[in-house]
Amino acid sequence: MKQVALGIDIGGTNTAIGxxxxxxxxxxxxxxxxxxxQKKENPQGSEVKSEELMAAFIKDITSExxxxxxxxxxxxxxxxxxxxxxxxxxGNYYTGTIEYAPNLPFVGVINFAQRxxxxxxxxxxxxxxxxANAAALGELVYGGGKGMKNFVMITLGTGLGSGIIVNGDxxxxxxxxxxxxxxxxxxxxxxxxxxxxxxxxxxxxSATGMKRTVYELLAKYNNTESVLAEVPYNEMTSKIVFxxxxxxxxxxxxxxxxxGELLGRGLADTVHHLSPEAIFLFGxxxxxxxxxxxxxxxxxxxxxxxIFRNKVKILPSELKAGSAAIIGASxxxxxxxxxx
Amino acid sequence: MKQVALGIDIGGTNTAIGxxxxxxxxxxxxxxxxxxxQKKENPQGSEVKSEELMAAFIKDITSExxxxxxxxxxxxxxxxxxxxxxxxxxGNYYTGTIEYAPNLPFVGVINFAQRxxxxxxxxxxxxxxxxANAAALGELVYGGGKGMKNFVMITLGTGLGSGIIVNGDxxxxxxxxxxxxxxxxxxxxxxxxxxxxxxxxxxxxSATGMKRTVYELLAKYNNTESVLAEVPYNEMTSKIVFxxxxxxxxxxxxxxxxxGELLGRGLADTVHHLSPEAIFLFGxxxxxxxxxxxxxxxxxxxxxxxIFRNKVKILPSELKAGSAAIIGASxxxxxxxxxx
Numbered sequence: 001m002k003q004v005a006l007g008i009d010i011g012g013t014n015t016a017i018g019x020x021x022x023x024x025x026x027x028x029x030x031x032x033x034x035x036x037x038q039k040k041e042n043p044q045g046s047e048v049k050s051e052e053l054m055a056a057f058i059k060d061i062t063s064e065x066x067x068x069x070x071x072x073x074x075x076x077x078x079x080x081x082x083x084x085x086x087x088x089x090x091g092n093y094y095t096g097t098i099e100y101a102p103n104l105p106f107v108g109v110i111n112f113a114q115r116x117x118x119x120x121x122x123x124x125x126x127x128x129x130x131x132a133n134a135a136a137l138g139e140l141v142y143g144g145g146k147g148m149k150n151f152v153m154i155t156l157g158t159g160l161g162s163g164i165i166v167n168g169d170x171x172x173x174x175x176x177x178x179x180x181x182x183x184x185x186x187x188x189x190x191x192x193x194x195x196x197x198x199x200x201x202x203x204x205x206s207a208t209g210m211k212r213t214v215y216e217l218l219a220k221y222n223n224t225e226s227v228l229a230e231v232p233y234n235e236m237t238s239k240i241v242f243x244x245x246x247x248x249x250x251x252x253x254x255x256x257x258x259x260g261e262l263l264g265r266g267l268a269d270t271v272h273h274l275s276p277e278a279i280f281l282f283g284x285x286x287x288x289x290x291x292x293x294x295x296x297x298x299x300x301x302x303x304x305x306x307i308f309r310n311k312v313k314i315l316p317s318e319l320k321a322g323s324a325a326i327i328g329a330s331x332x333x334x335x336x337x338x339x340x
Numbered sequence: 341m342k343q344v345a346l347g348i349d350i351g352g353t354n355t356a357i358g359x360x361x362x363x364x365x366x367x368x369x370x371x372x373x374x375x376x377x378q379k380k381e382n383p384q385g386s387e388v389k390s391e392e393l394m395a396a397f398i399k400d401i402t403s404e405x406x407x408x409x410x411x412x413x414x415x416x417x418x419x420x421x422x423x424x425x426x427x428x429x430x431g432n433y434y435t436g437t438i439e440y441a442p443n444l445p446f447v448g449v450i451n452f453a454q455r456x457x458x459x460x461x462x463x464x465x466x467x468x469x470x471x472a473n474a475a476a477l478g479e480l481v482y483g484g485g486k487g488m489k490n491f492v493m494i495t496l497g498t499g500l501g502s503g504i505i506v507n508g509d510x511x512x513x514x515x516x517x518x519x520x521x522x523x524x525x526x527x528x529x530x531x532x533x534x535x536x537x538x539x540x541x542x543x544x545x546s547a548t549g550m551k552r553t554v555y556e557l558l559a560k561y562n563n564t565e566s567v568l569a570e571v572p573y574n575e576m577t578s579k580i581v582f583x584x585x586x587x588x589x590x591x592x593x594x595x596x597x598x599x600g601e602l603l604g605r606g607l608a609d610t611v612h613h614l615s616p617e618a619i620f621l622f623g624x625x626x627x628x629x630x631x632x633x634x635x636x637x638x639x640x641x642x643x644x645x646x647i648f649r650n651k652v653k654i655l656p657s658e659l660k661a662g663s664a665a666i667i668g669a670s671x672x673x674x675x676x677x678x679x680x
Contacts, residue, residue, distance in 0.1 A: 090647065100647065150514045164613065166506050166513075173506075173615025174490045175651055183645050184609040187528065195645055269524040273504065273613050275513025305523050305535055307430060307440065311515055 002076060006065055006084040007330030009131060010036055012103040015057075017064050018326035019072045019081075022334060024142030026323045028072050030064055042105035050107040054115075062119040083125030084116060085332030087134035087325055092176035096128045125336040131155070131325060133170055133179055135317070136163025137335055138328030139280050140170075143318035150276045153317070154181065154267075156283035159194060160202035160209075164274065169335070182206070186266050205263040207284045211236045213255050226251035242288040256291040263292075264299025271300070271308050282317035282324065289316075342416060346405055346424040347670030349471060350376055352443040355397075357404050358666035359412045359421075362674060364482030366663045368412050370404055382445035390447040394455075402459040423465025424456060425672030427474035427665055432516035436468045465676040471495070471665060473510055473519055475657070476503025477675055478668030479620050480510075483658035490616045493657070494521065494607075496623035499534060500542035500549075504614065509675070522546070526606050545603040547624045551576045553595050566591035582628040596631040603632075604639025611640070611648050622657035622664065629656075 004027060009016045014033035018026050037053040065084070073079055089101040096113025098106060117126040129137075136153035139145040145153075149168045155161040160182030164171040171178045182202030183195060190199030191212065203209055214228050214236055223229060227244050228236070228251055244252035267279055285292055297314050304312075319327055344367060349356040354373035358366050377393040405424070413419055429441040436453025438446060457466040469477075476493035479485040485493075489508045495501040500522030504511040511518045522542030523535060530539030531552065543549055554568050554576055563569060567584050568576070568591055584592035607619055625632055637654050644652075659667055 148514075150518075166511050167509065169507065171506050171614060174488075174617035175615055175648070177647055178490075178613065178615035180612040180615075180645060180648075183612045185605060185643065188526075188605070197643065197645075265525060265528070269609065270613065272520040272523045273518065273610065274511060275515055275518035275520075277514035303525065303537065305520060305537075307517055308515070308520075 001078055001080050003080050003082050004072065005082055005330040005333035006068065007326035007328070007333075008061065008065075008084065008086045009134070009325030009329050010086065010088040010098075010104075011131075011325070012036060012039075012089070015061065016323075016326050017061070017068055018323060018330070019068050020327055020330035024138070024327055026326060027075075028068050029323060029326060030068060034060055034064060037105050039103055039105050042107070045107050047107050050105060050110075053105050054110060058115050058119070061116065065120070081123065082337055083123050083127070083333035084120065085134065085329040086113060086116065086126075086128040087131040087329040088112060088128055089130060090177070091128045091130045091133075093127065093129040093133070093170075093172045094176040096126070098128070124340070125333050127332045127336055129170070129172070129332060130161070130177075130179075131328070132161025133163040133172075134328035134332060135161070135282060135319065135324060136165055136179070136328075137170055137331035138319050138324060139282075139317055140165055140168075141331040141334050142327060144280055144315055145278070148277050150274065151278045151280060152181070152267075152270055152274065152276045153280045153282065156206050156281060156285045158206065158208050160206045165276075166274065181266070181270055184266060184269060186262055201262070201266040205259055205266060207238045210238050210241055210255055210259050210285060213258050214241060214251070217251055217254055217258070221251070223251050228252055228255075238285040238288065242285075242291065245288070245291050253291070256288060257295045259285070260292055260295025260297075261299045264296045264301075265303050267296065267300045267314070268303035271304060271312050275308060276312060278313040278315050280315050280317045282319060286316050341418055341420050343420050343422050344412065345422055345670040345673035346408065347666035347668070348401065348405075348424065348426045349474070349665030349669050350426065350428040350438075350444075351471075351665070352376060352379075352429070355401065356663075356666050357401070357408055358663060358670070359408050360667055360670035364478070364667055366666060367415075368408050369663060369666060370408060374400055374404060377445050379443055379445050382447070385447050387447050390445060390450075393445050394450060398455050398459070401456065405460070421463065422677055423463050423467070423673035424460065425474065425669040426453060426456065426466075426468040427471040427669040428452060428468055429470060430517070431468045431470045431473075433467065433469040433473070433510075433512045434516040436466070438468070464680070465673050467672045467676055469510070469512070469672060470501070470517075470519075471668070472501025473503040473512075474668035474672060475501070475622055475659065475664060476505055476519070476668075477510055477671035478659050478664060479622075479657055480505055480508075481671040481674050482667060484620055484655055485618070488617050490614065491618045491620060492521070492607075492610055492614065492616045493620045493622065496546050496621060496625045498546065498548050500546045505616075506614065521606070521610055524606060524609060526602055541602070541606040545599055545606060547578045550578050550581055550595055550599050550625060553598050554581060554591070557591055557594055557598070561591070563591050568592055568595075578625040578628065582625075582631065585628070585631050593631070596628060597635045599625070600632055600635025600637075601639045604636045604641075605643050607636065607640045607654070608643035611644060611652050615648060616652060618653040618655050620655050620657045622659060626656050
């Protein structure tokens with residue numbers, strides 16, 4: 001009997017569903033992904049509409065889960081589904097609820113895990129957390145964090161997500177929402193964060209943050225020579241900055257230096273809290289390799305107390321970029337299995 | 341048979357030794373305290389001298405422990421000593437070593453717990469950590485943190501120490517040194533910290549930090565009316581600032597507001613990492629009550645993501661000021677007993 005876990009990742013645009021084995025192999029992945037109900041479908045924040053969208057969403061997911069299990073069983077009938085792990089914005093591990101997620105059309109607190117559990121009453125483990133926490137568990141269960149007791153996962157995307165592992169388990173905190181390192185202050189009174197507050201780490205150190213740095217530097221130097229000066233704001237990506245740096249563009253290189261300087265400073269604050277063995281970086285900007293790792297590492301070391309220097313590794317995540325969200329979510333299940 | 345634990349706190353000036361029961365009652369406390377070997381006794385950082393001072397120090401402590409046990413047994417012969425807990429600067433819980441402590445005359449890494457253990461081979465639990473971690477354990481075992489699973493202890497003194505409780509146990513991190521929140525950056529490029537780096541939380545939010553704020557504000561306003569303008573820098577204390585505020589001194593009140601604003605901002609960063617149930621404040625400045633708690637709480641709430649607001653309590657430590665160090669150190673023993 002081969003044990004497998006379902007992984008579900010609810011993103012702002014799409015919802016990914018897959019079946020993952022204990023070694024992190026994705027046995028099935030729904031393509032194309034399900035469309036997540038959109039914020040614009042409930043512009044007034046109506047509770048009735050919220051419930052209507054949620055009921056349809058649960059129905060869609062349930063049907064996709066059943067079809068995923070069927071597909072996997074056709075290949076290998078000797079399979080046991082041990083549970084469902086869900087990554088969701090503002091996902092609360094303790095209660096299984098999605099709470100006031102700013103980019104989803106659902107109103108208030110949604111009993112998401114409970115509603116999925118009701119569709120699959122025989123499954124013992126239906127658990128939910130946010131996507132960055134799920135990624136950290138993925139790194140712990142299948143990735144570079146295997147065998148580590150204390151590490152931090154940083155996901156660099158539109159924002160900066162984080163998941164904290166202490167004594168071999170995820171830190172959920174008193175309310176289930178711990179691990180929001182992206183919203184620590186790195187520049188008091190600085191850039192406006194997506195959350196509305198000023199100077200947060202994710203406003204500087206994320207794919208979006210790097211984009212902002214490009215145009216800040218272009219404006220600072222009035223640099224008309226950089227190839228980045230030819231790209232509209234809304235088309236800029238960390239991939240474009242990386243390619244420009246590879247081609248020798250000085251401003252593109254400075255973008256990585258500035259990003260690494262600030263990320264290293266922020267990570268030093270995290271080390272001063274937690275003294276992890278390693279910090280894993282995940283996401284688009286990580287593809288830039290040493291362009292981002294070198295200045296981040298140098299800045300972190302410079303900002304650490306001597307007692308912490310040359311101890312903390314900064315490593316690229318070992319989760320496969322394409323299916324990391326599903327893999328991370330599925331890791332919740334194996335972690336529960338280990339606890340129970 | 342009544343179980344008791346020894347608590348030893350090694351400070352830069354004195355070393356406190358006491359006997360504490362499971363409820364946190366101090367049954368015996370050495371008065372006057374032992375003098376800690378002084379940095380100036382080994383100005384060259386000689387290894388030979390370091391070992392000489394350490395050998396004498398171990399001998400003194402051993403003799404004082406024996407005398408403490410004898411004294412307690414004279415009152416109640418039916419006593420079992422279950423272990424020795426030690427709070428020490430740069431104390432490493434995992435190895436029991438004191439490592440490169442900047443204010444002690446000892447060179448390099450000292451096997452402190454092991455050497456004490458060698459003097460008391462029958463004791464199962466001889467454990468060591470730094471003083472702020474010990475204080476956090478004290479709060480967990482005997483104080484306001486009893487029954488809590490996730491909280492943070494902040495000690496405000498010459499510096500700002502911290503101890504972090506996650507899932508009911510202290511966070512030691514990968515190397516044994518976690519919990520240095522005082523050295524997170526609150527003002528990039530700001531005040532010089534005791535450690536030499538710039539802008540650390542403890543350079544602003546500690547008894548010393550408040551003193552610095554007094555003179556920064558006096559200079560800012562050229563305020564000659566404040567009673568604080570009559571006090572030399574080297575005589576200023578948080579008690580003097582509190583008394584001035586109580587007497588209506590506007591500058592003294594502003595010192596608390598500035599301190600609370602920055603402390604609240606720093607604590608928001610900590611909440612964004614850990615989402616604790618409560619943050620306990622300990623130390624001299626805490627005696628100022630609402631003068632410090634109100635602006636700290638207000639600033640923290642203002643700097644939190646909405647999801648964390650109105651959840652995290654900021655509370656005064658319930659450890660008795662005079663014997664908190666001994667009590668905290670002794671808590672290490674009960675925590676070990678619980679684990680084994």
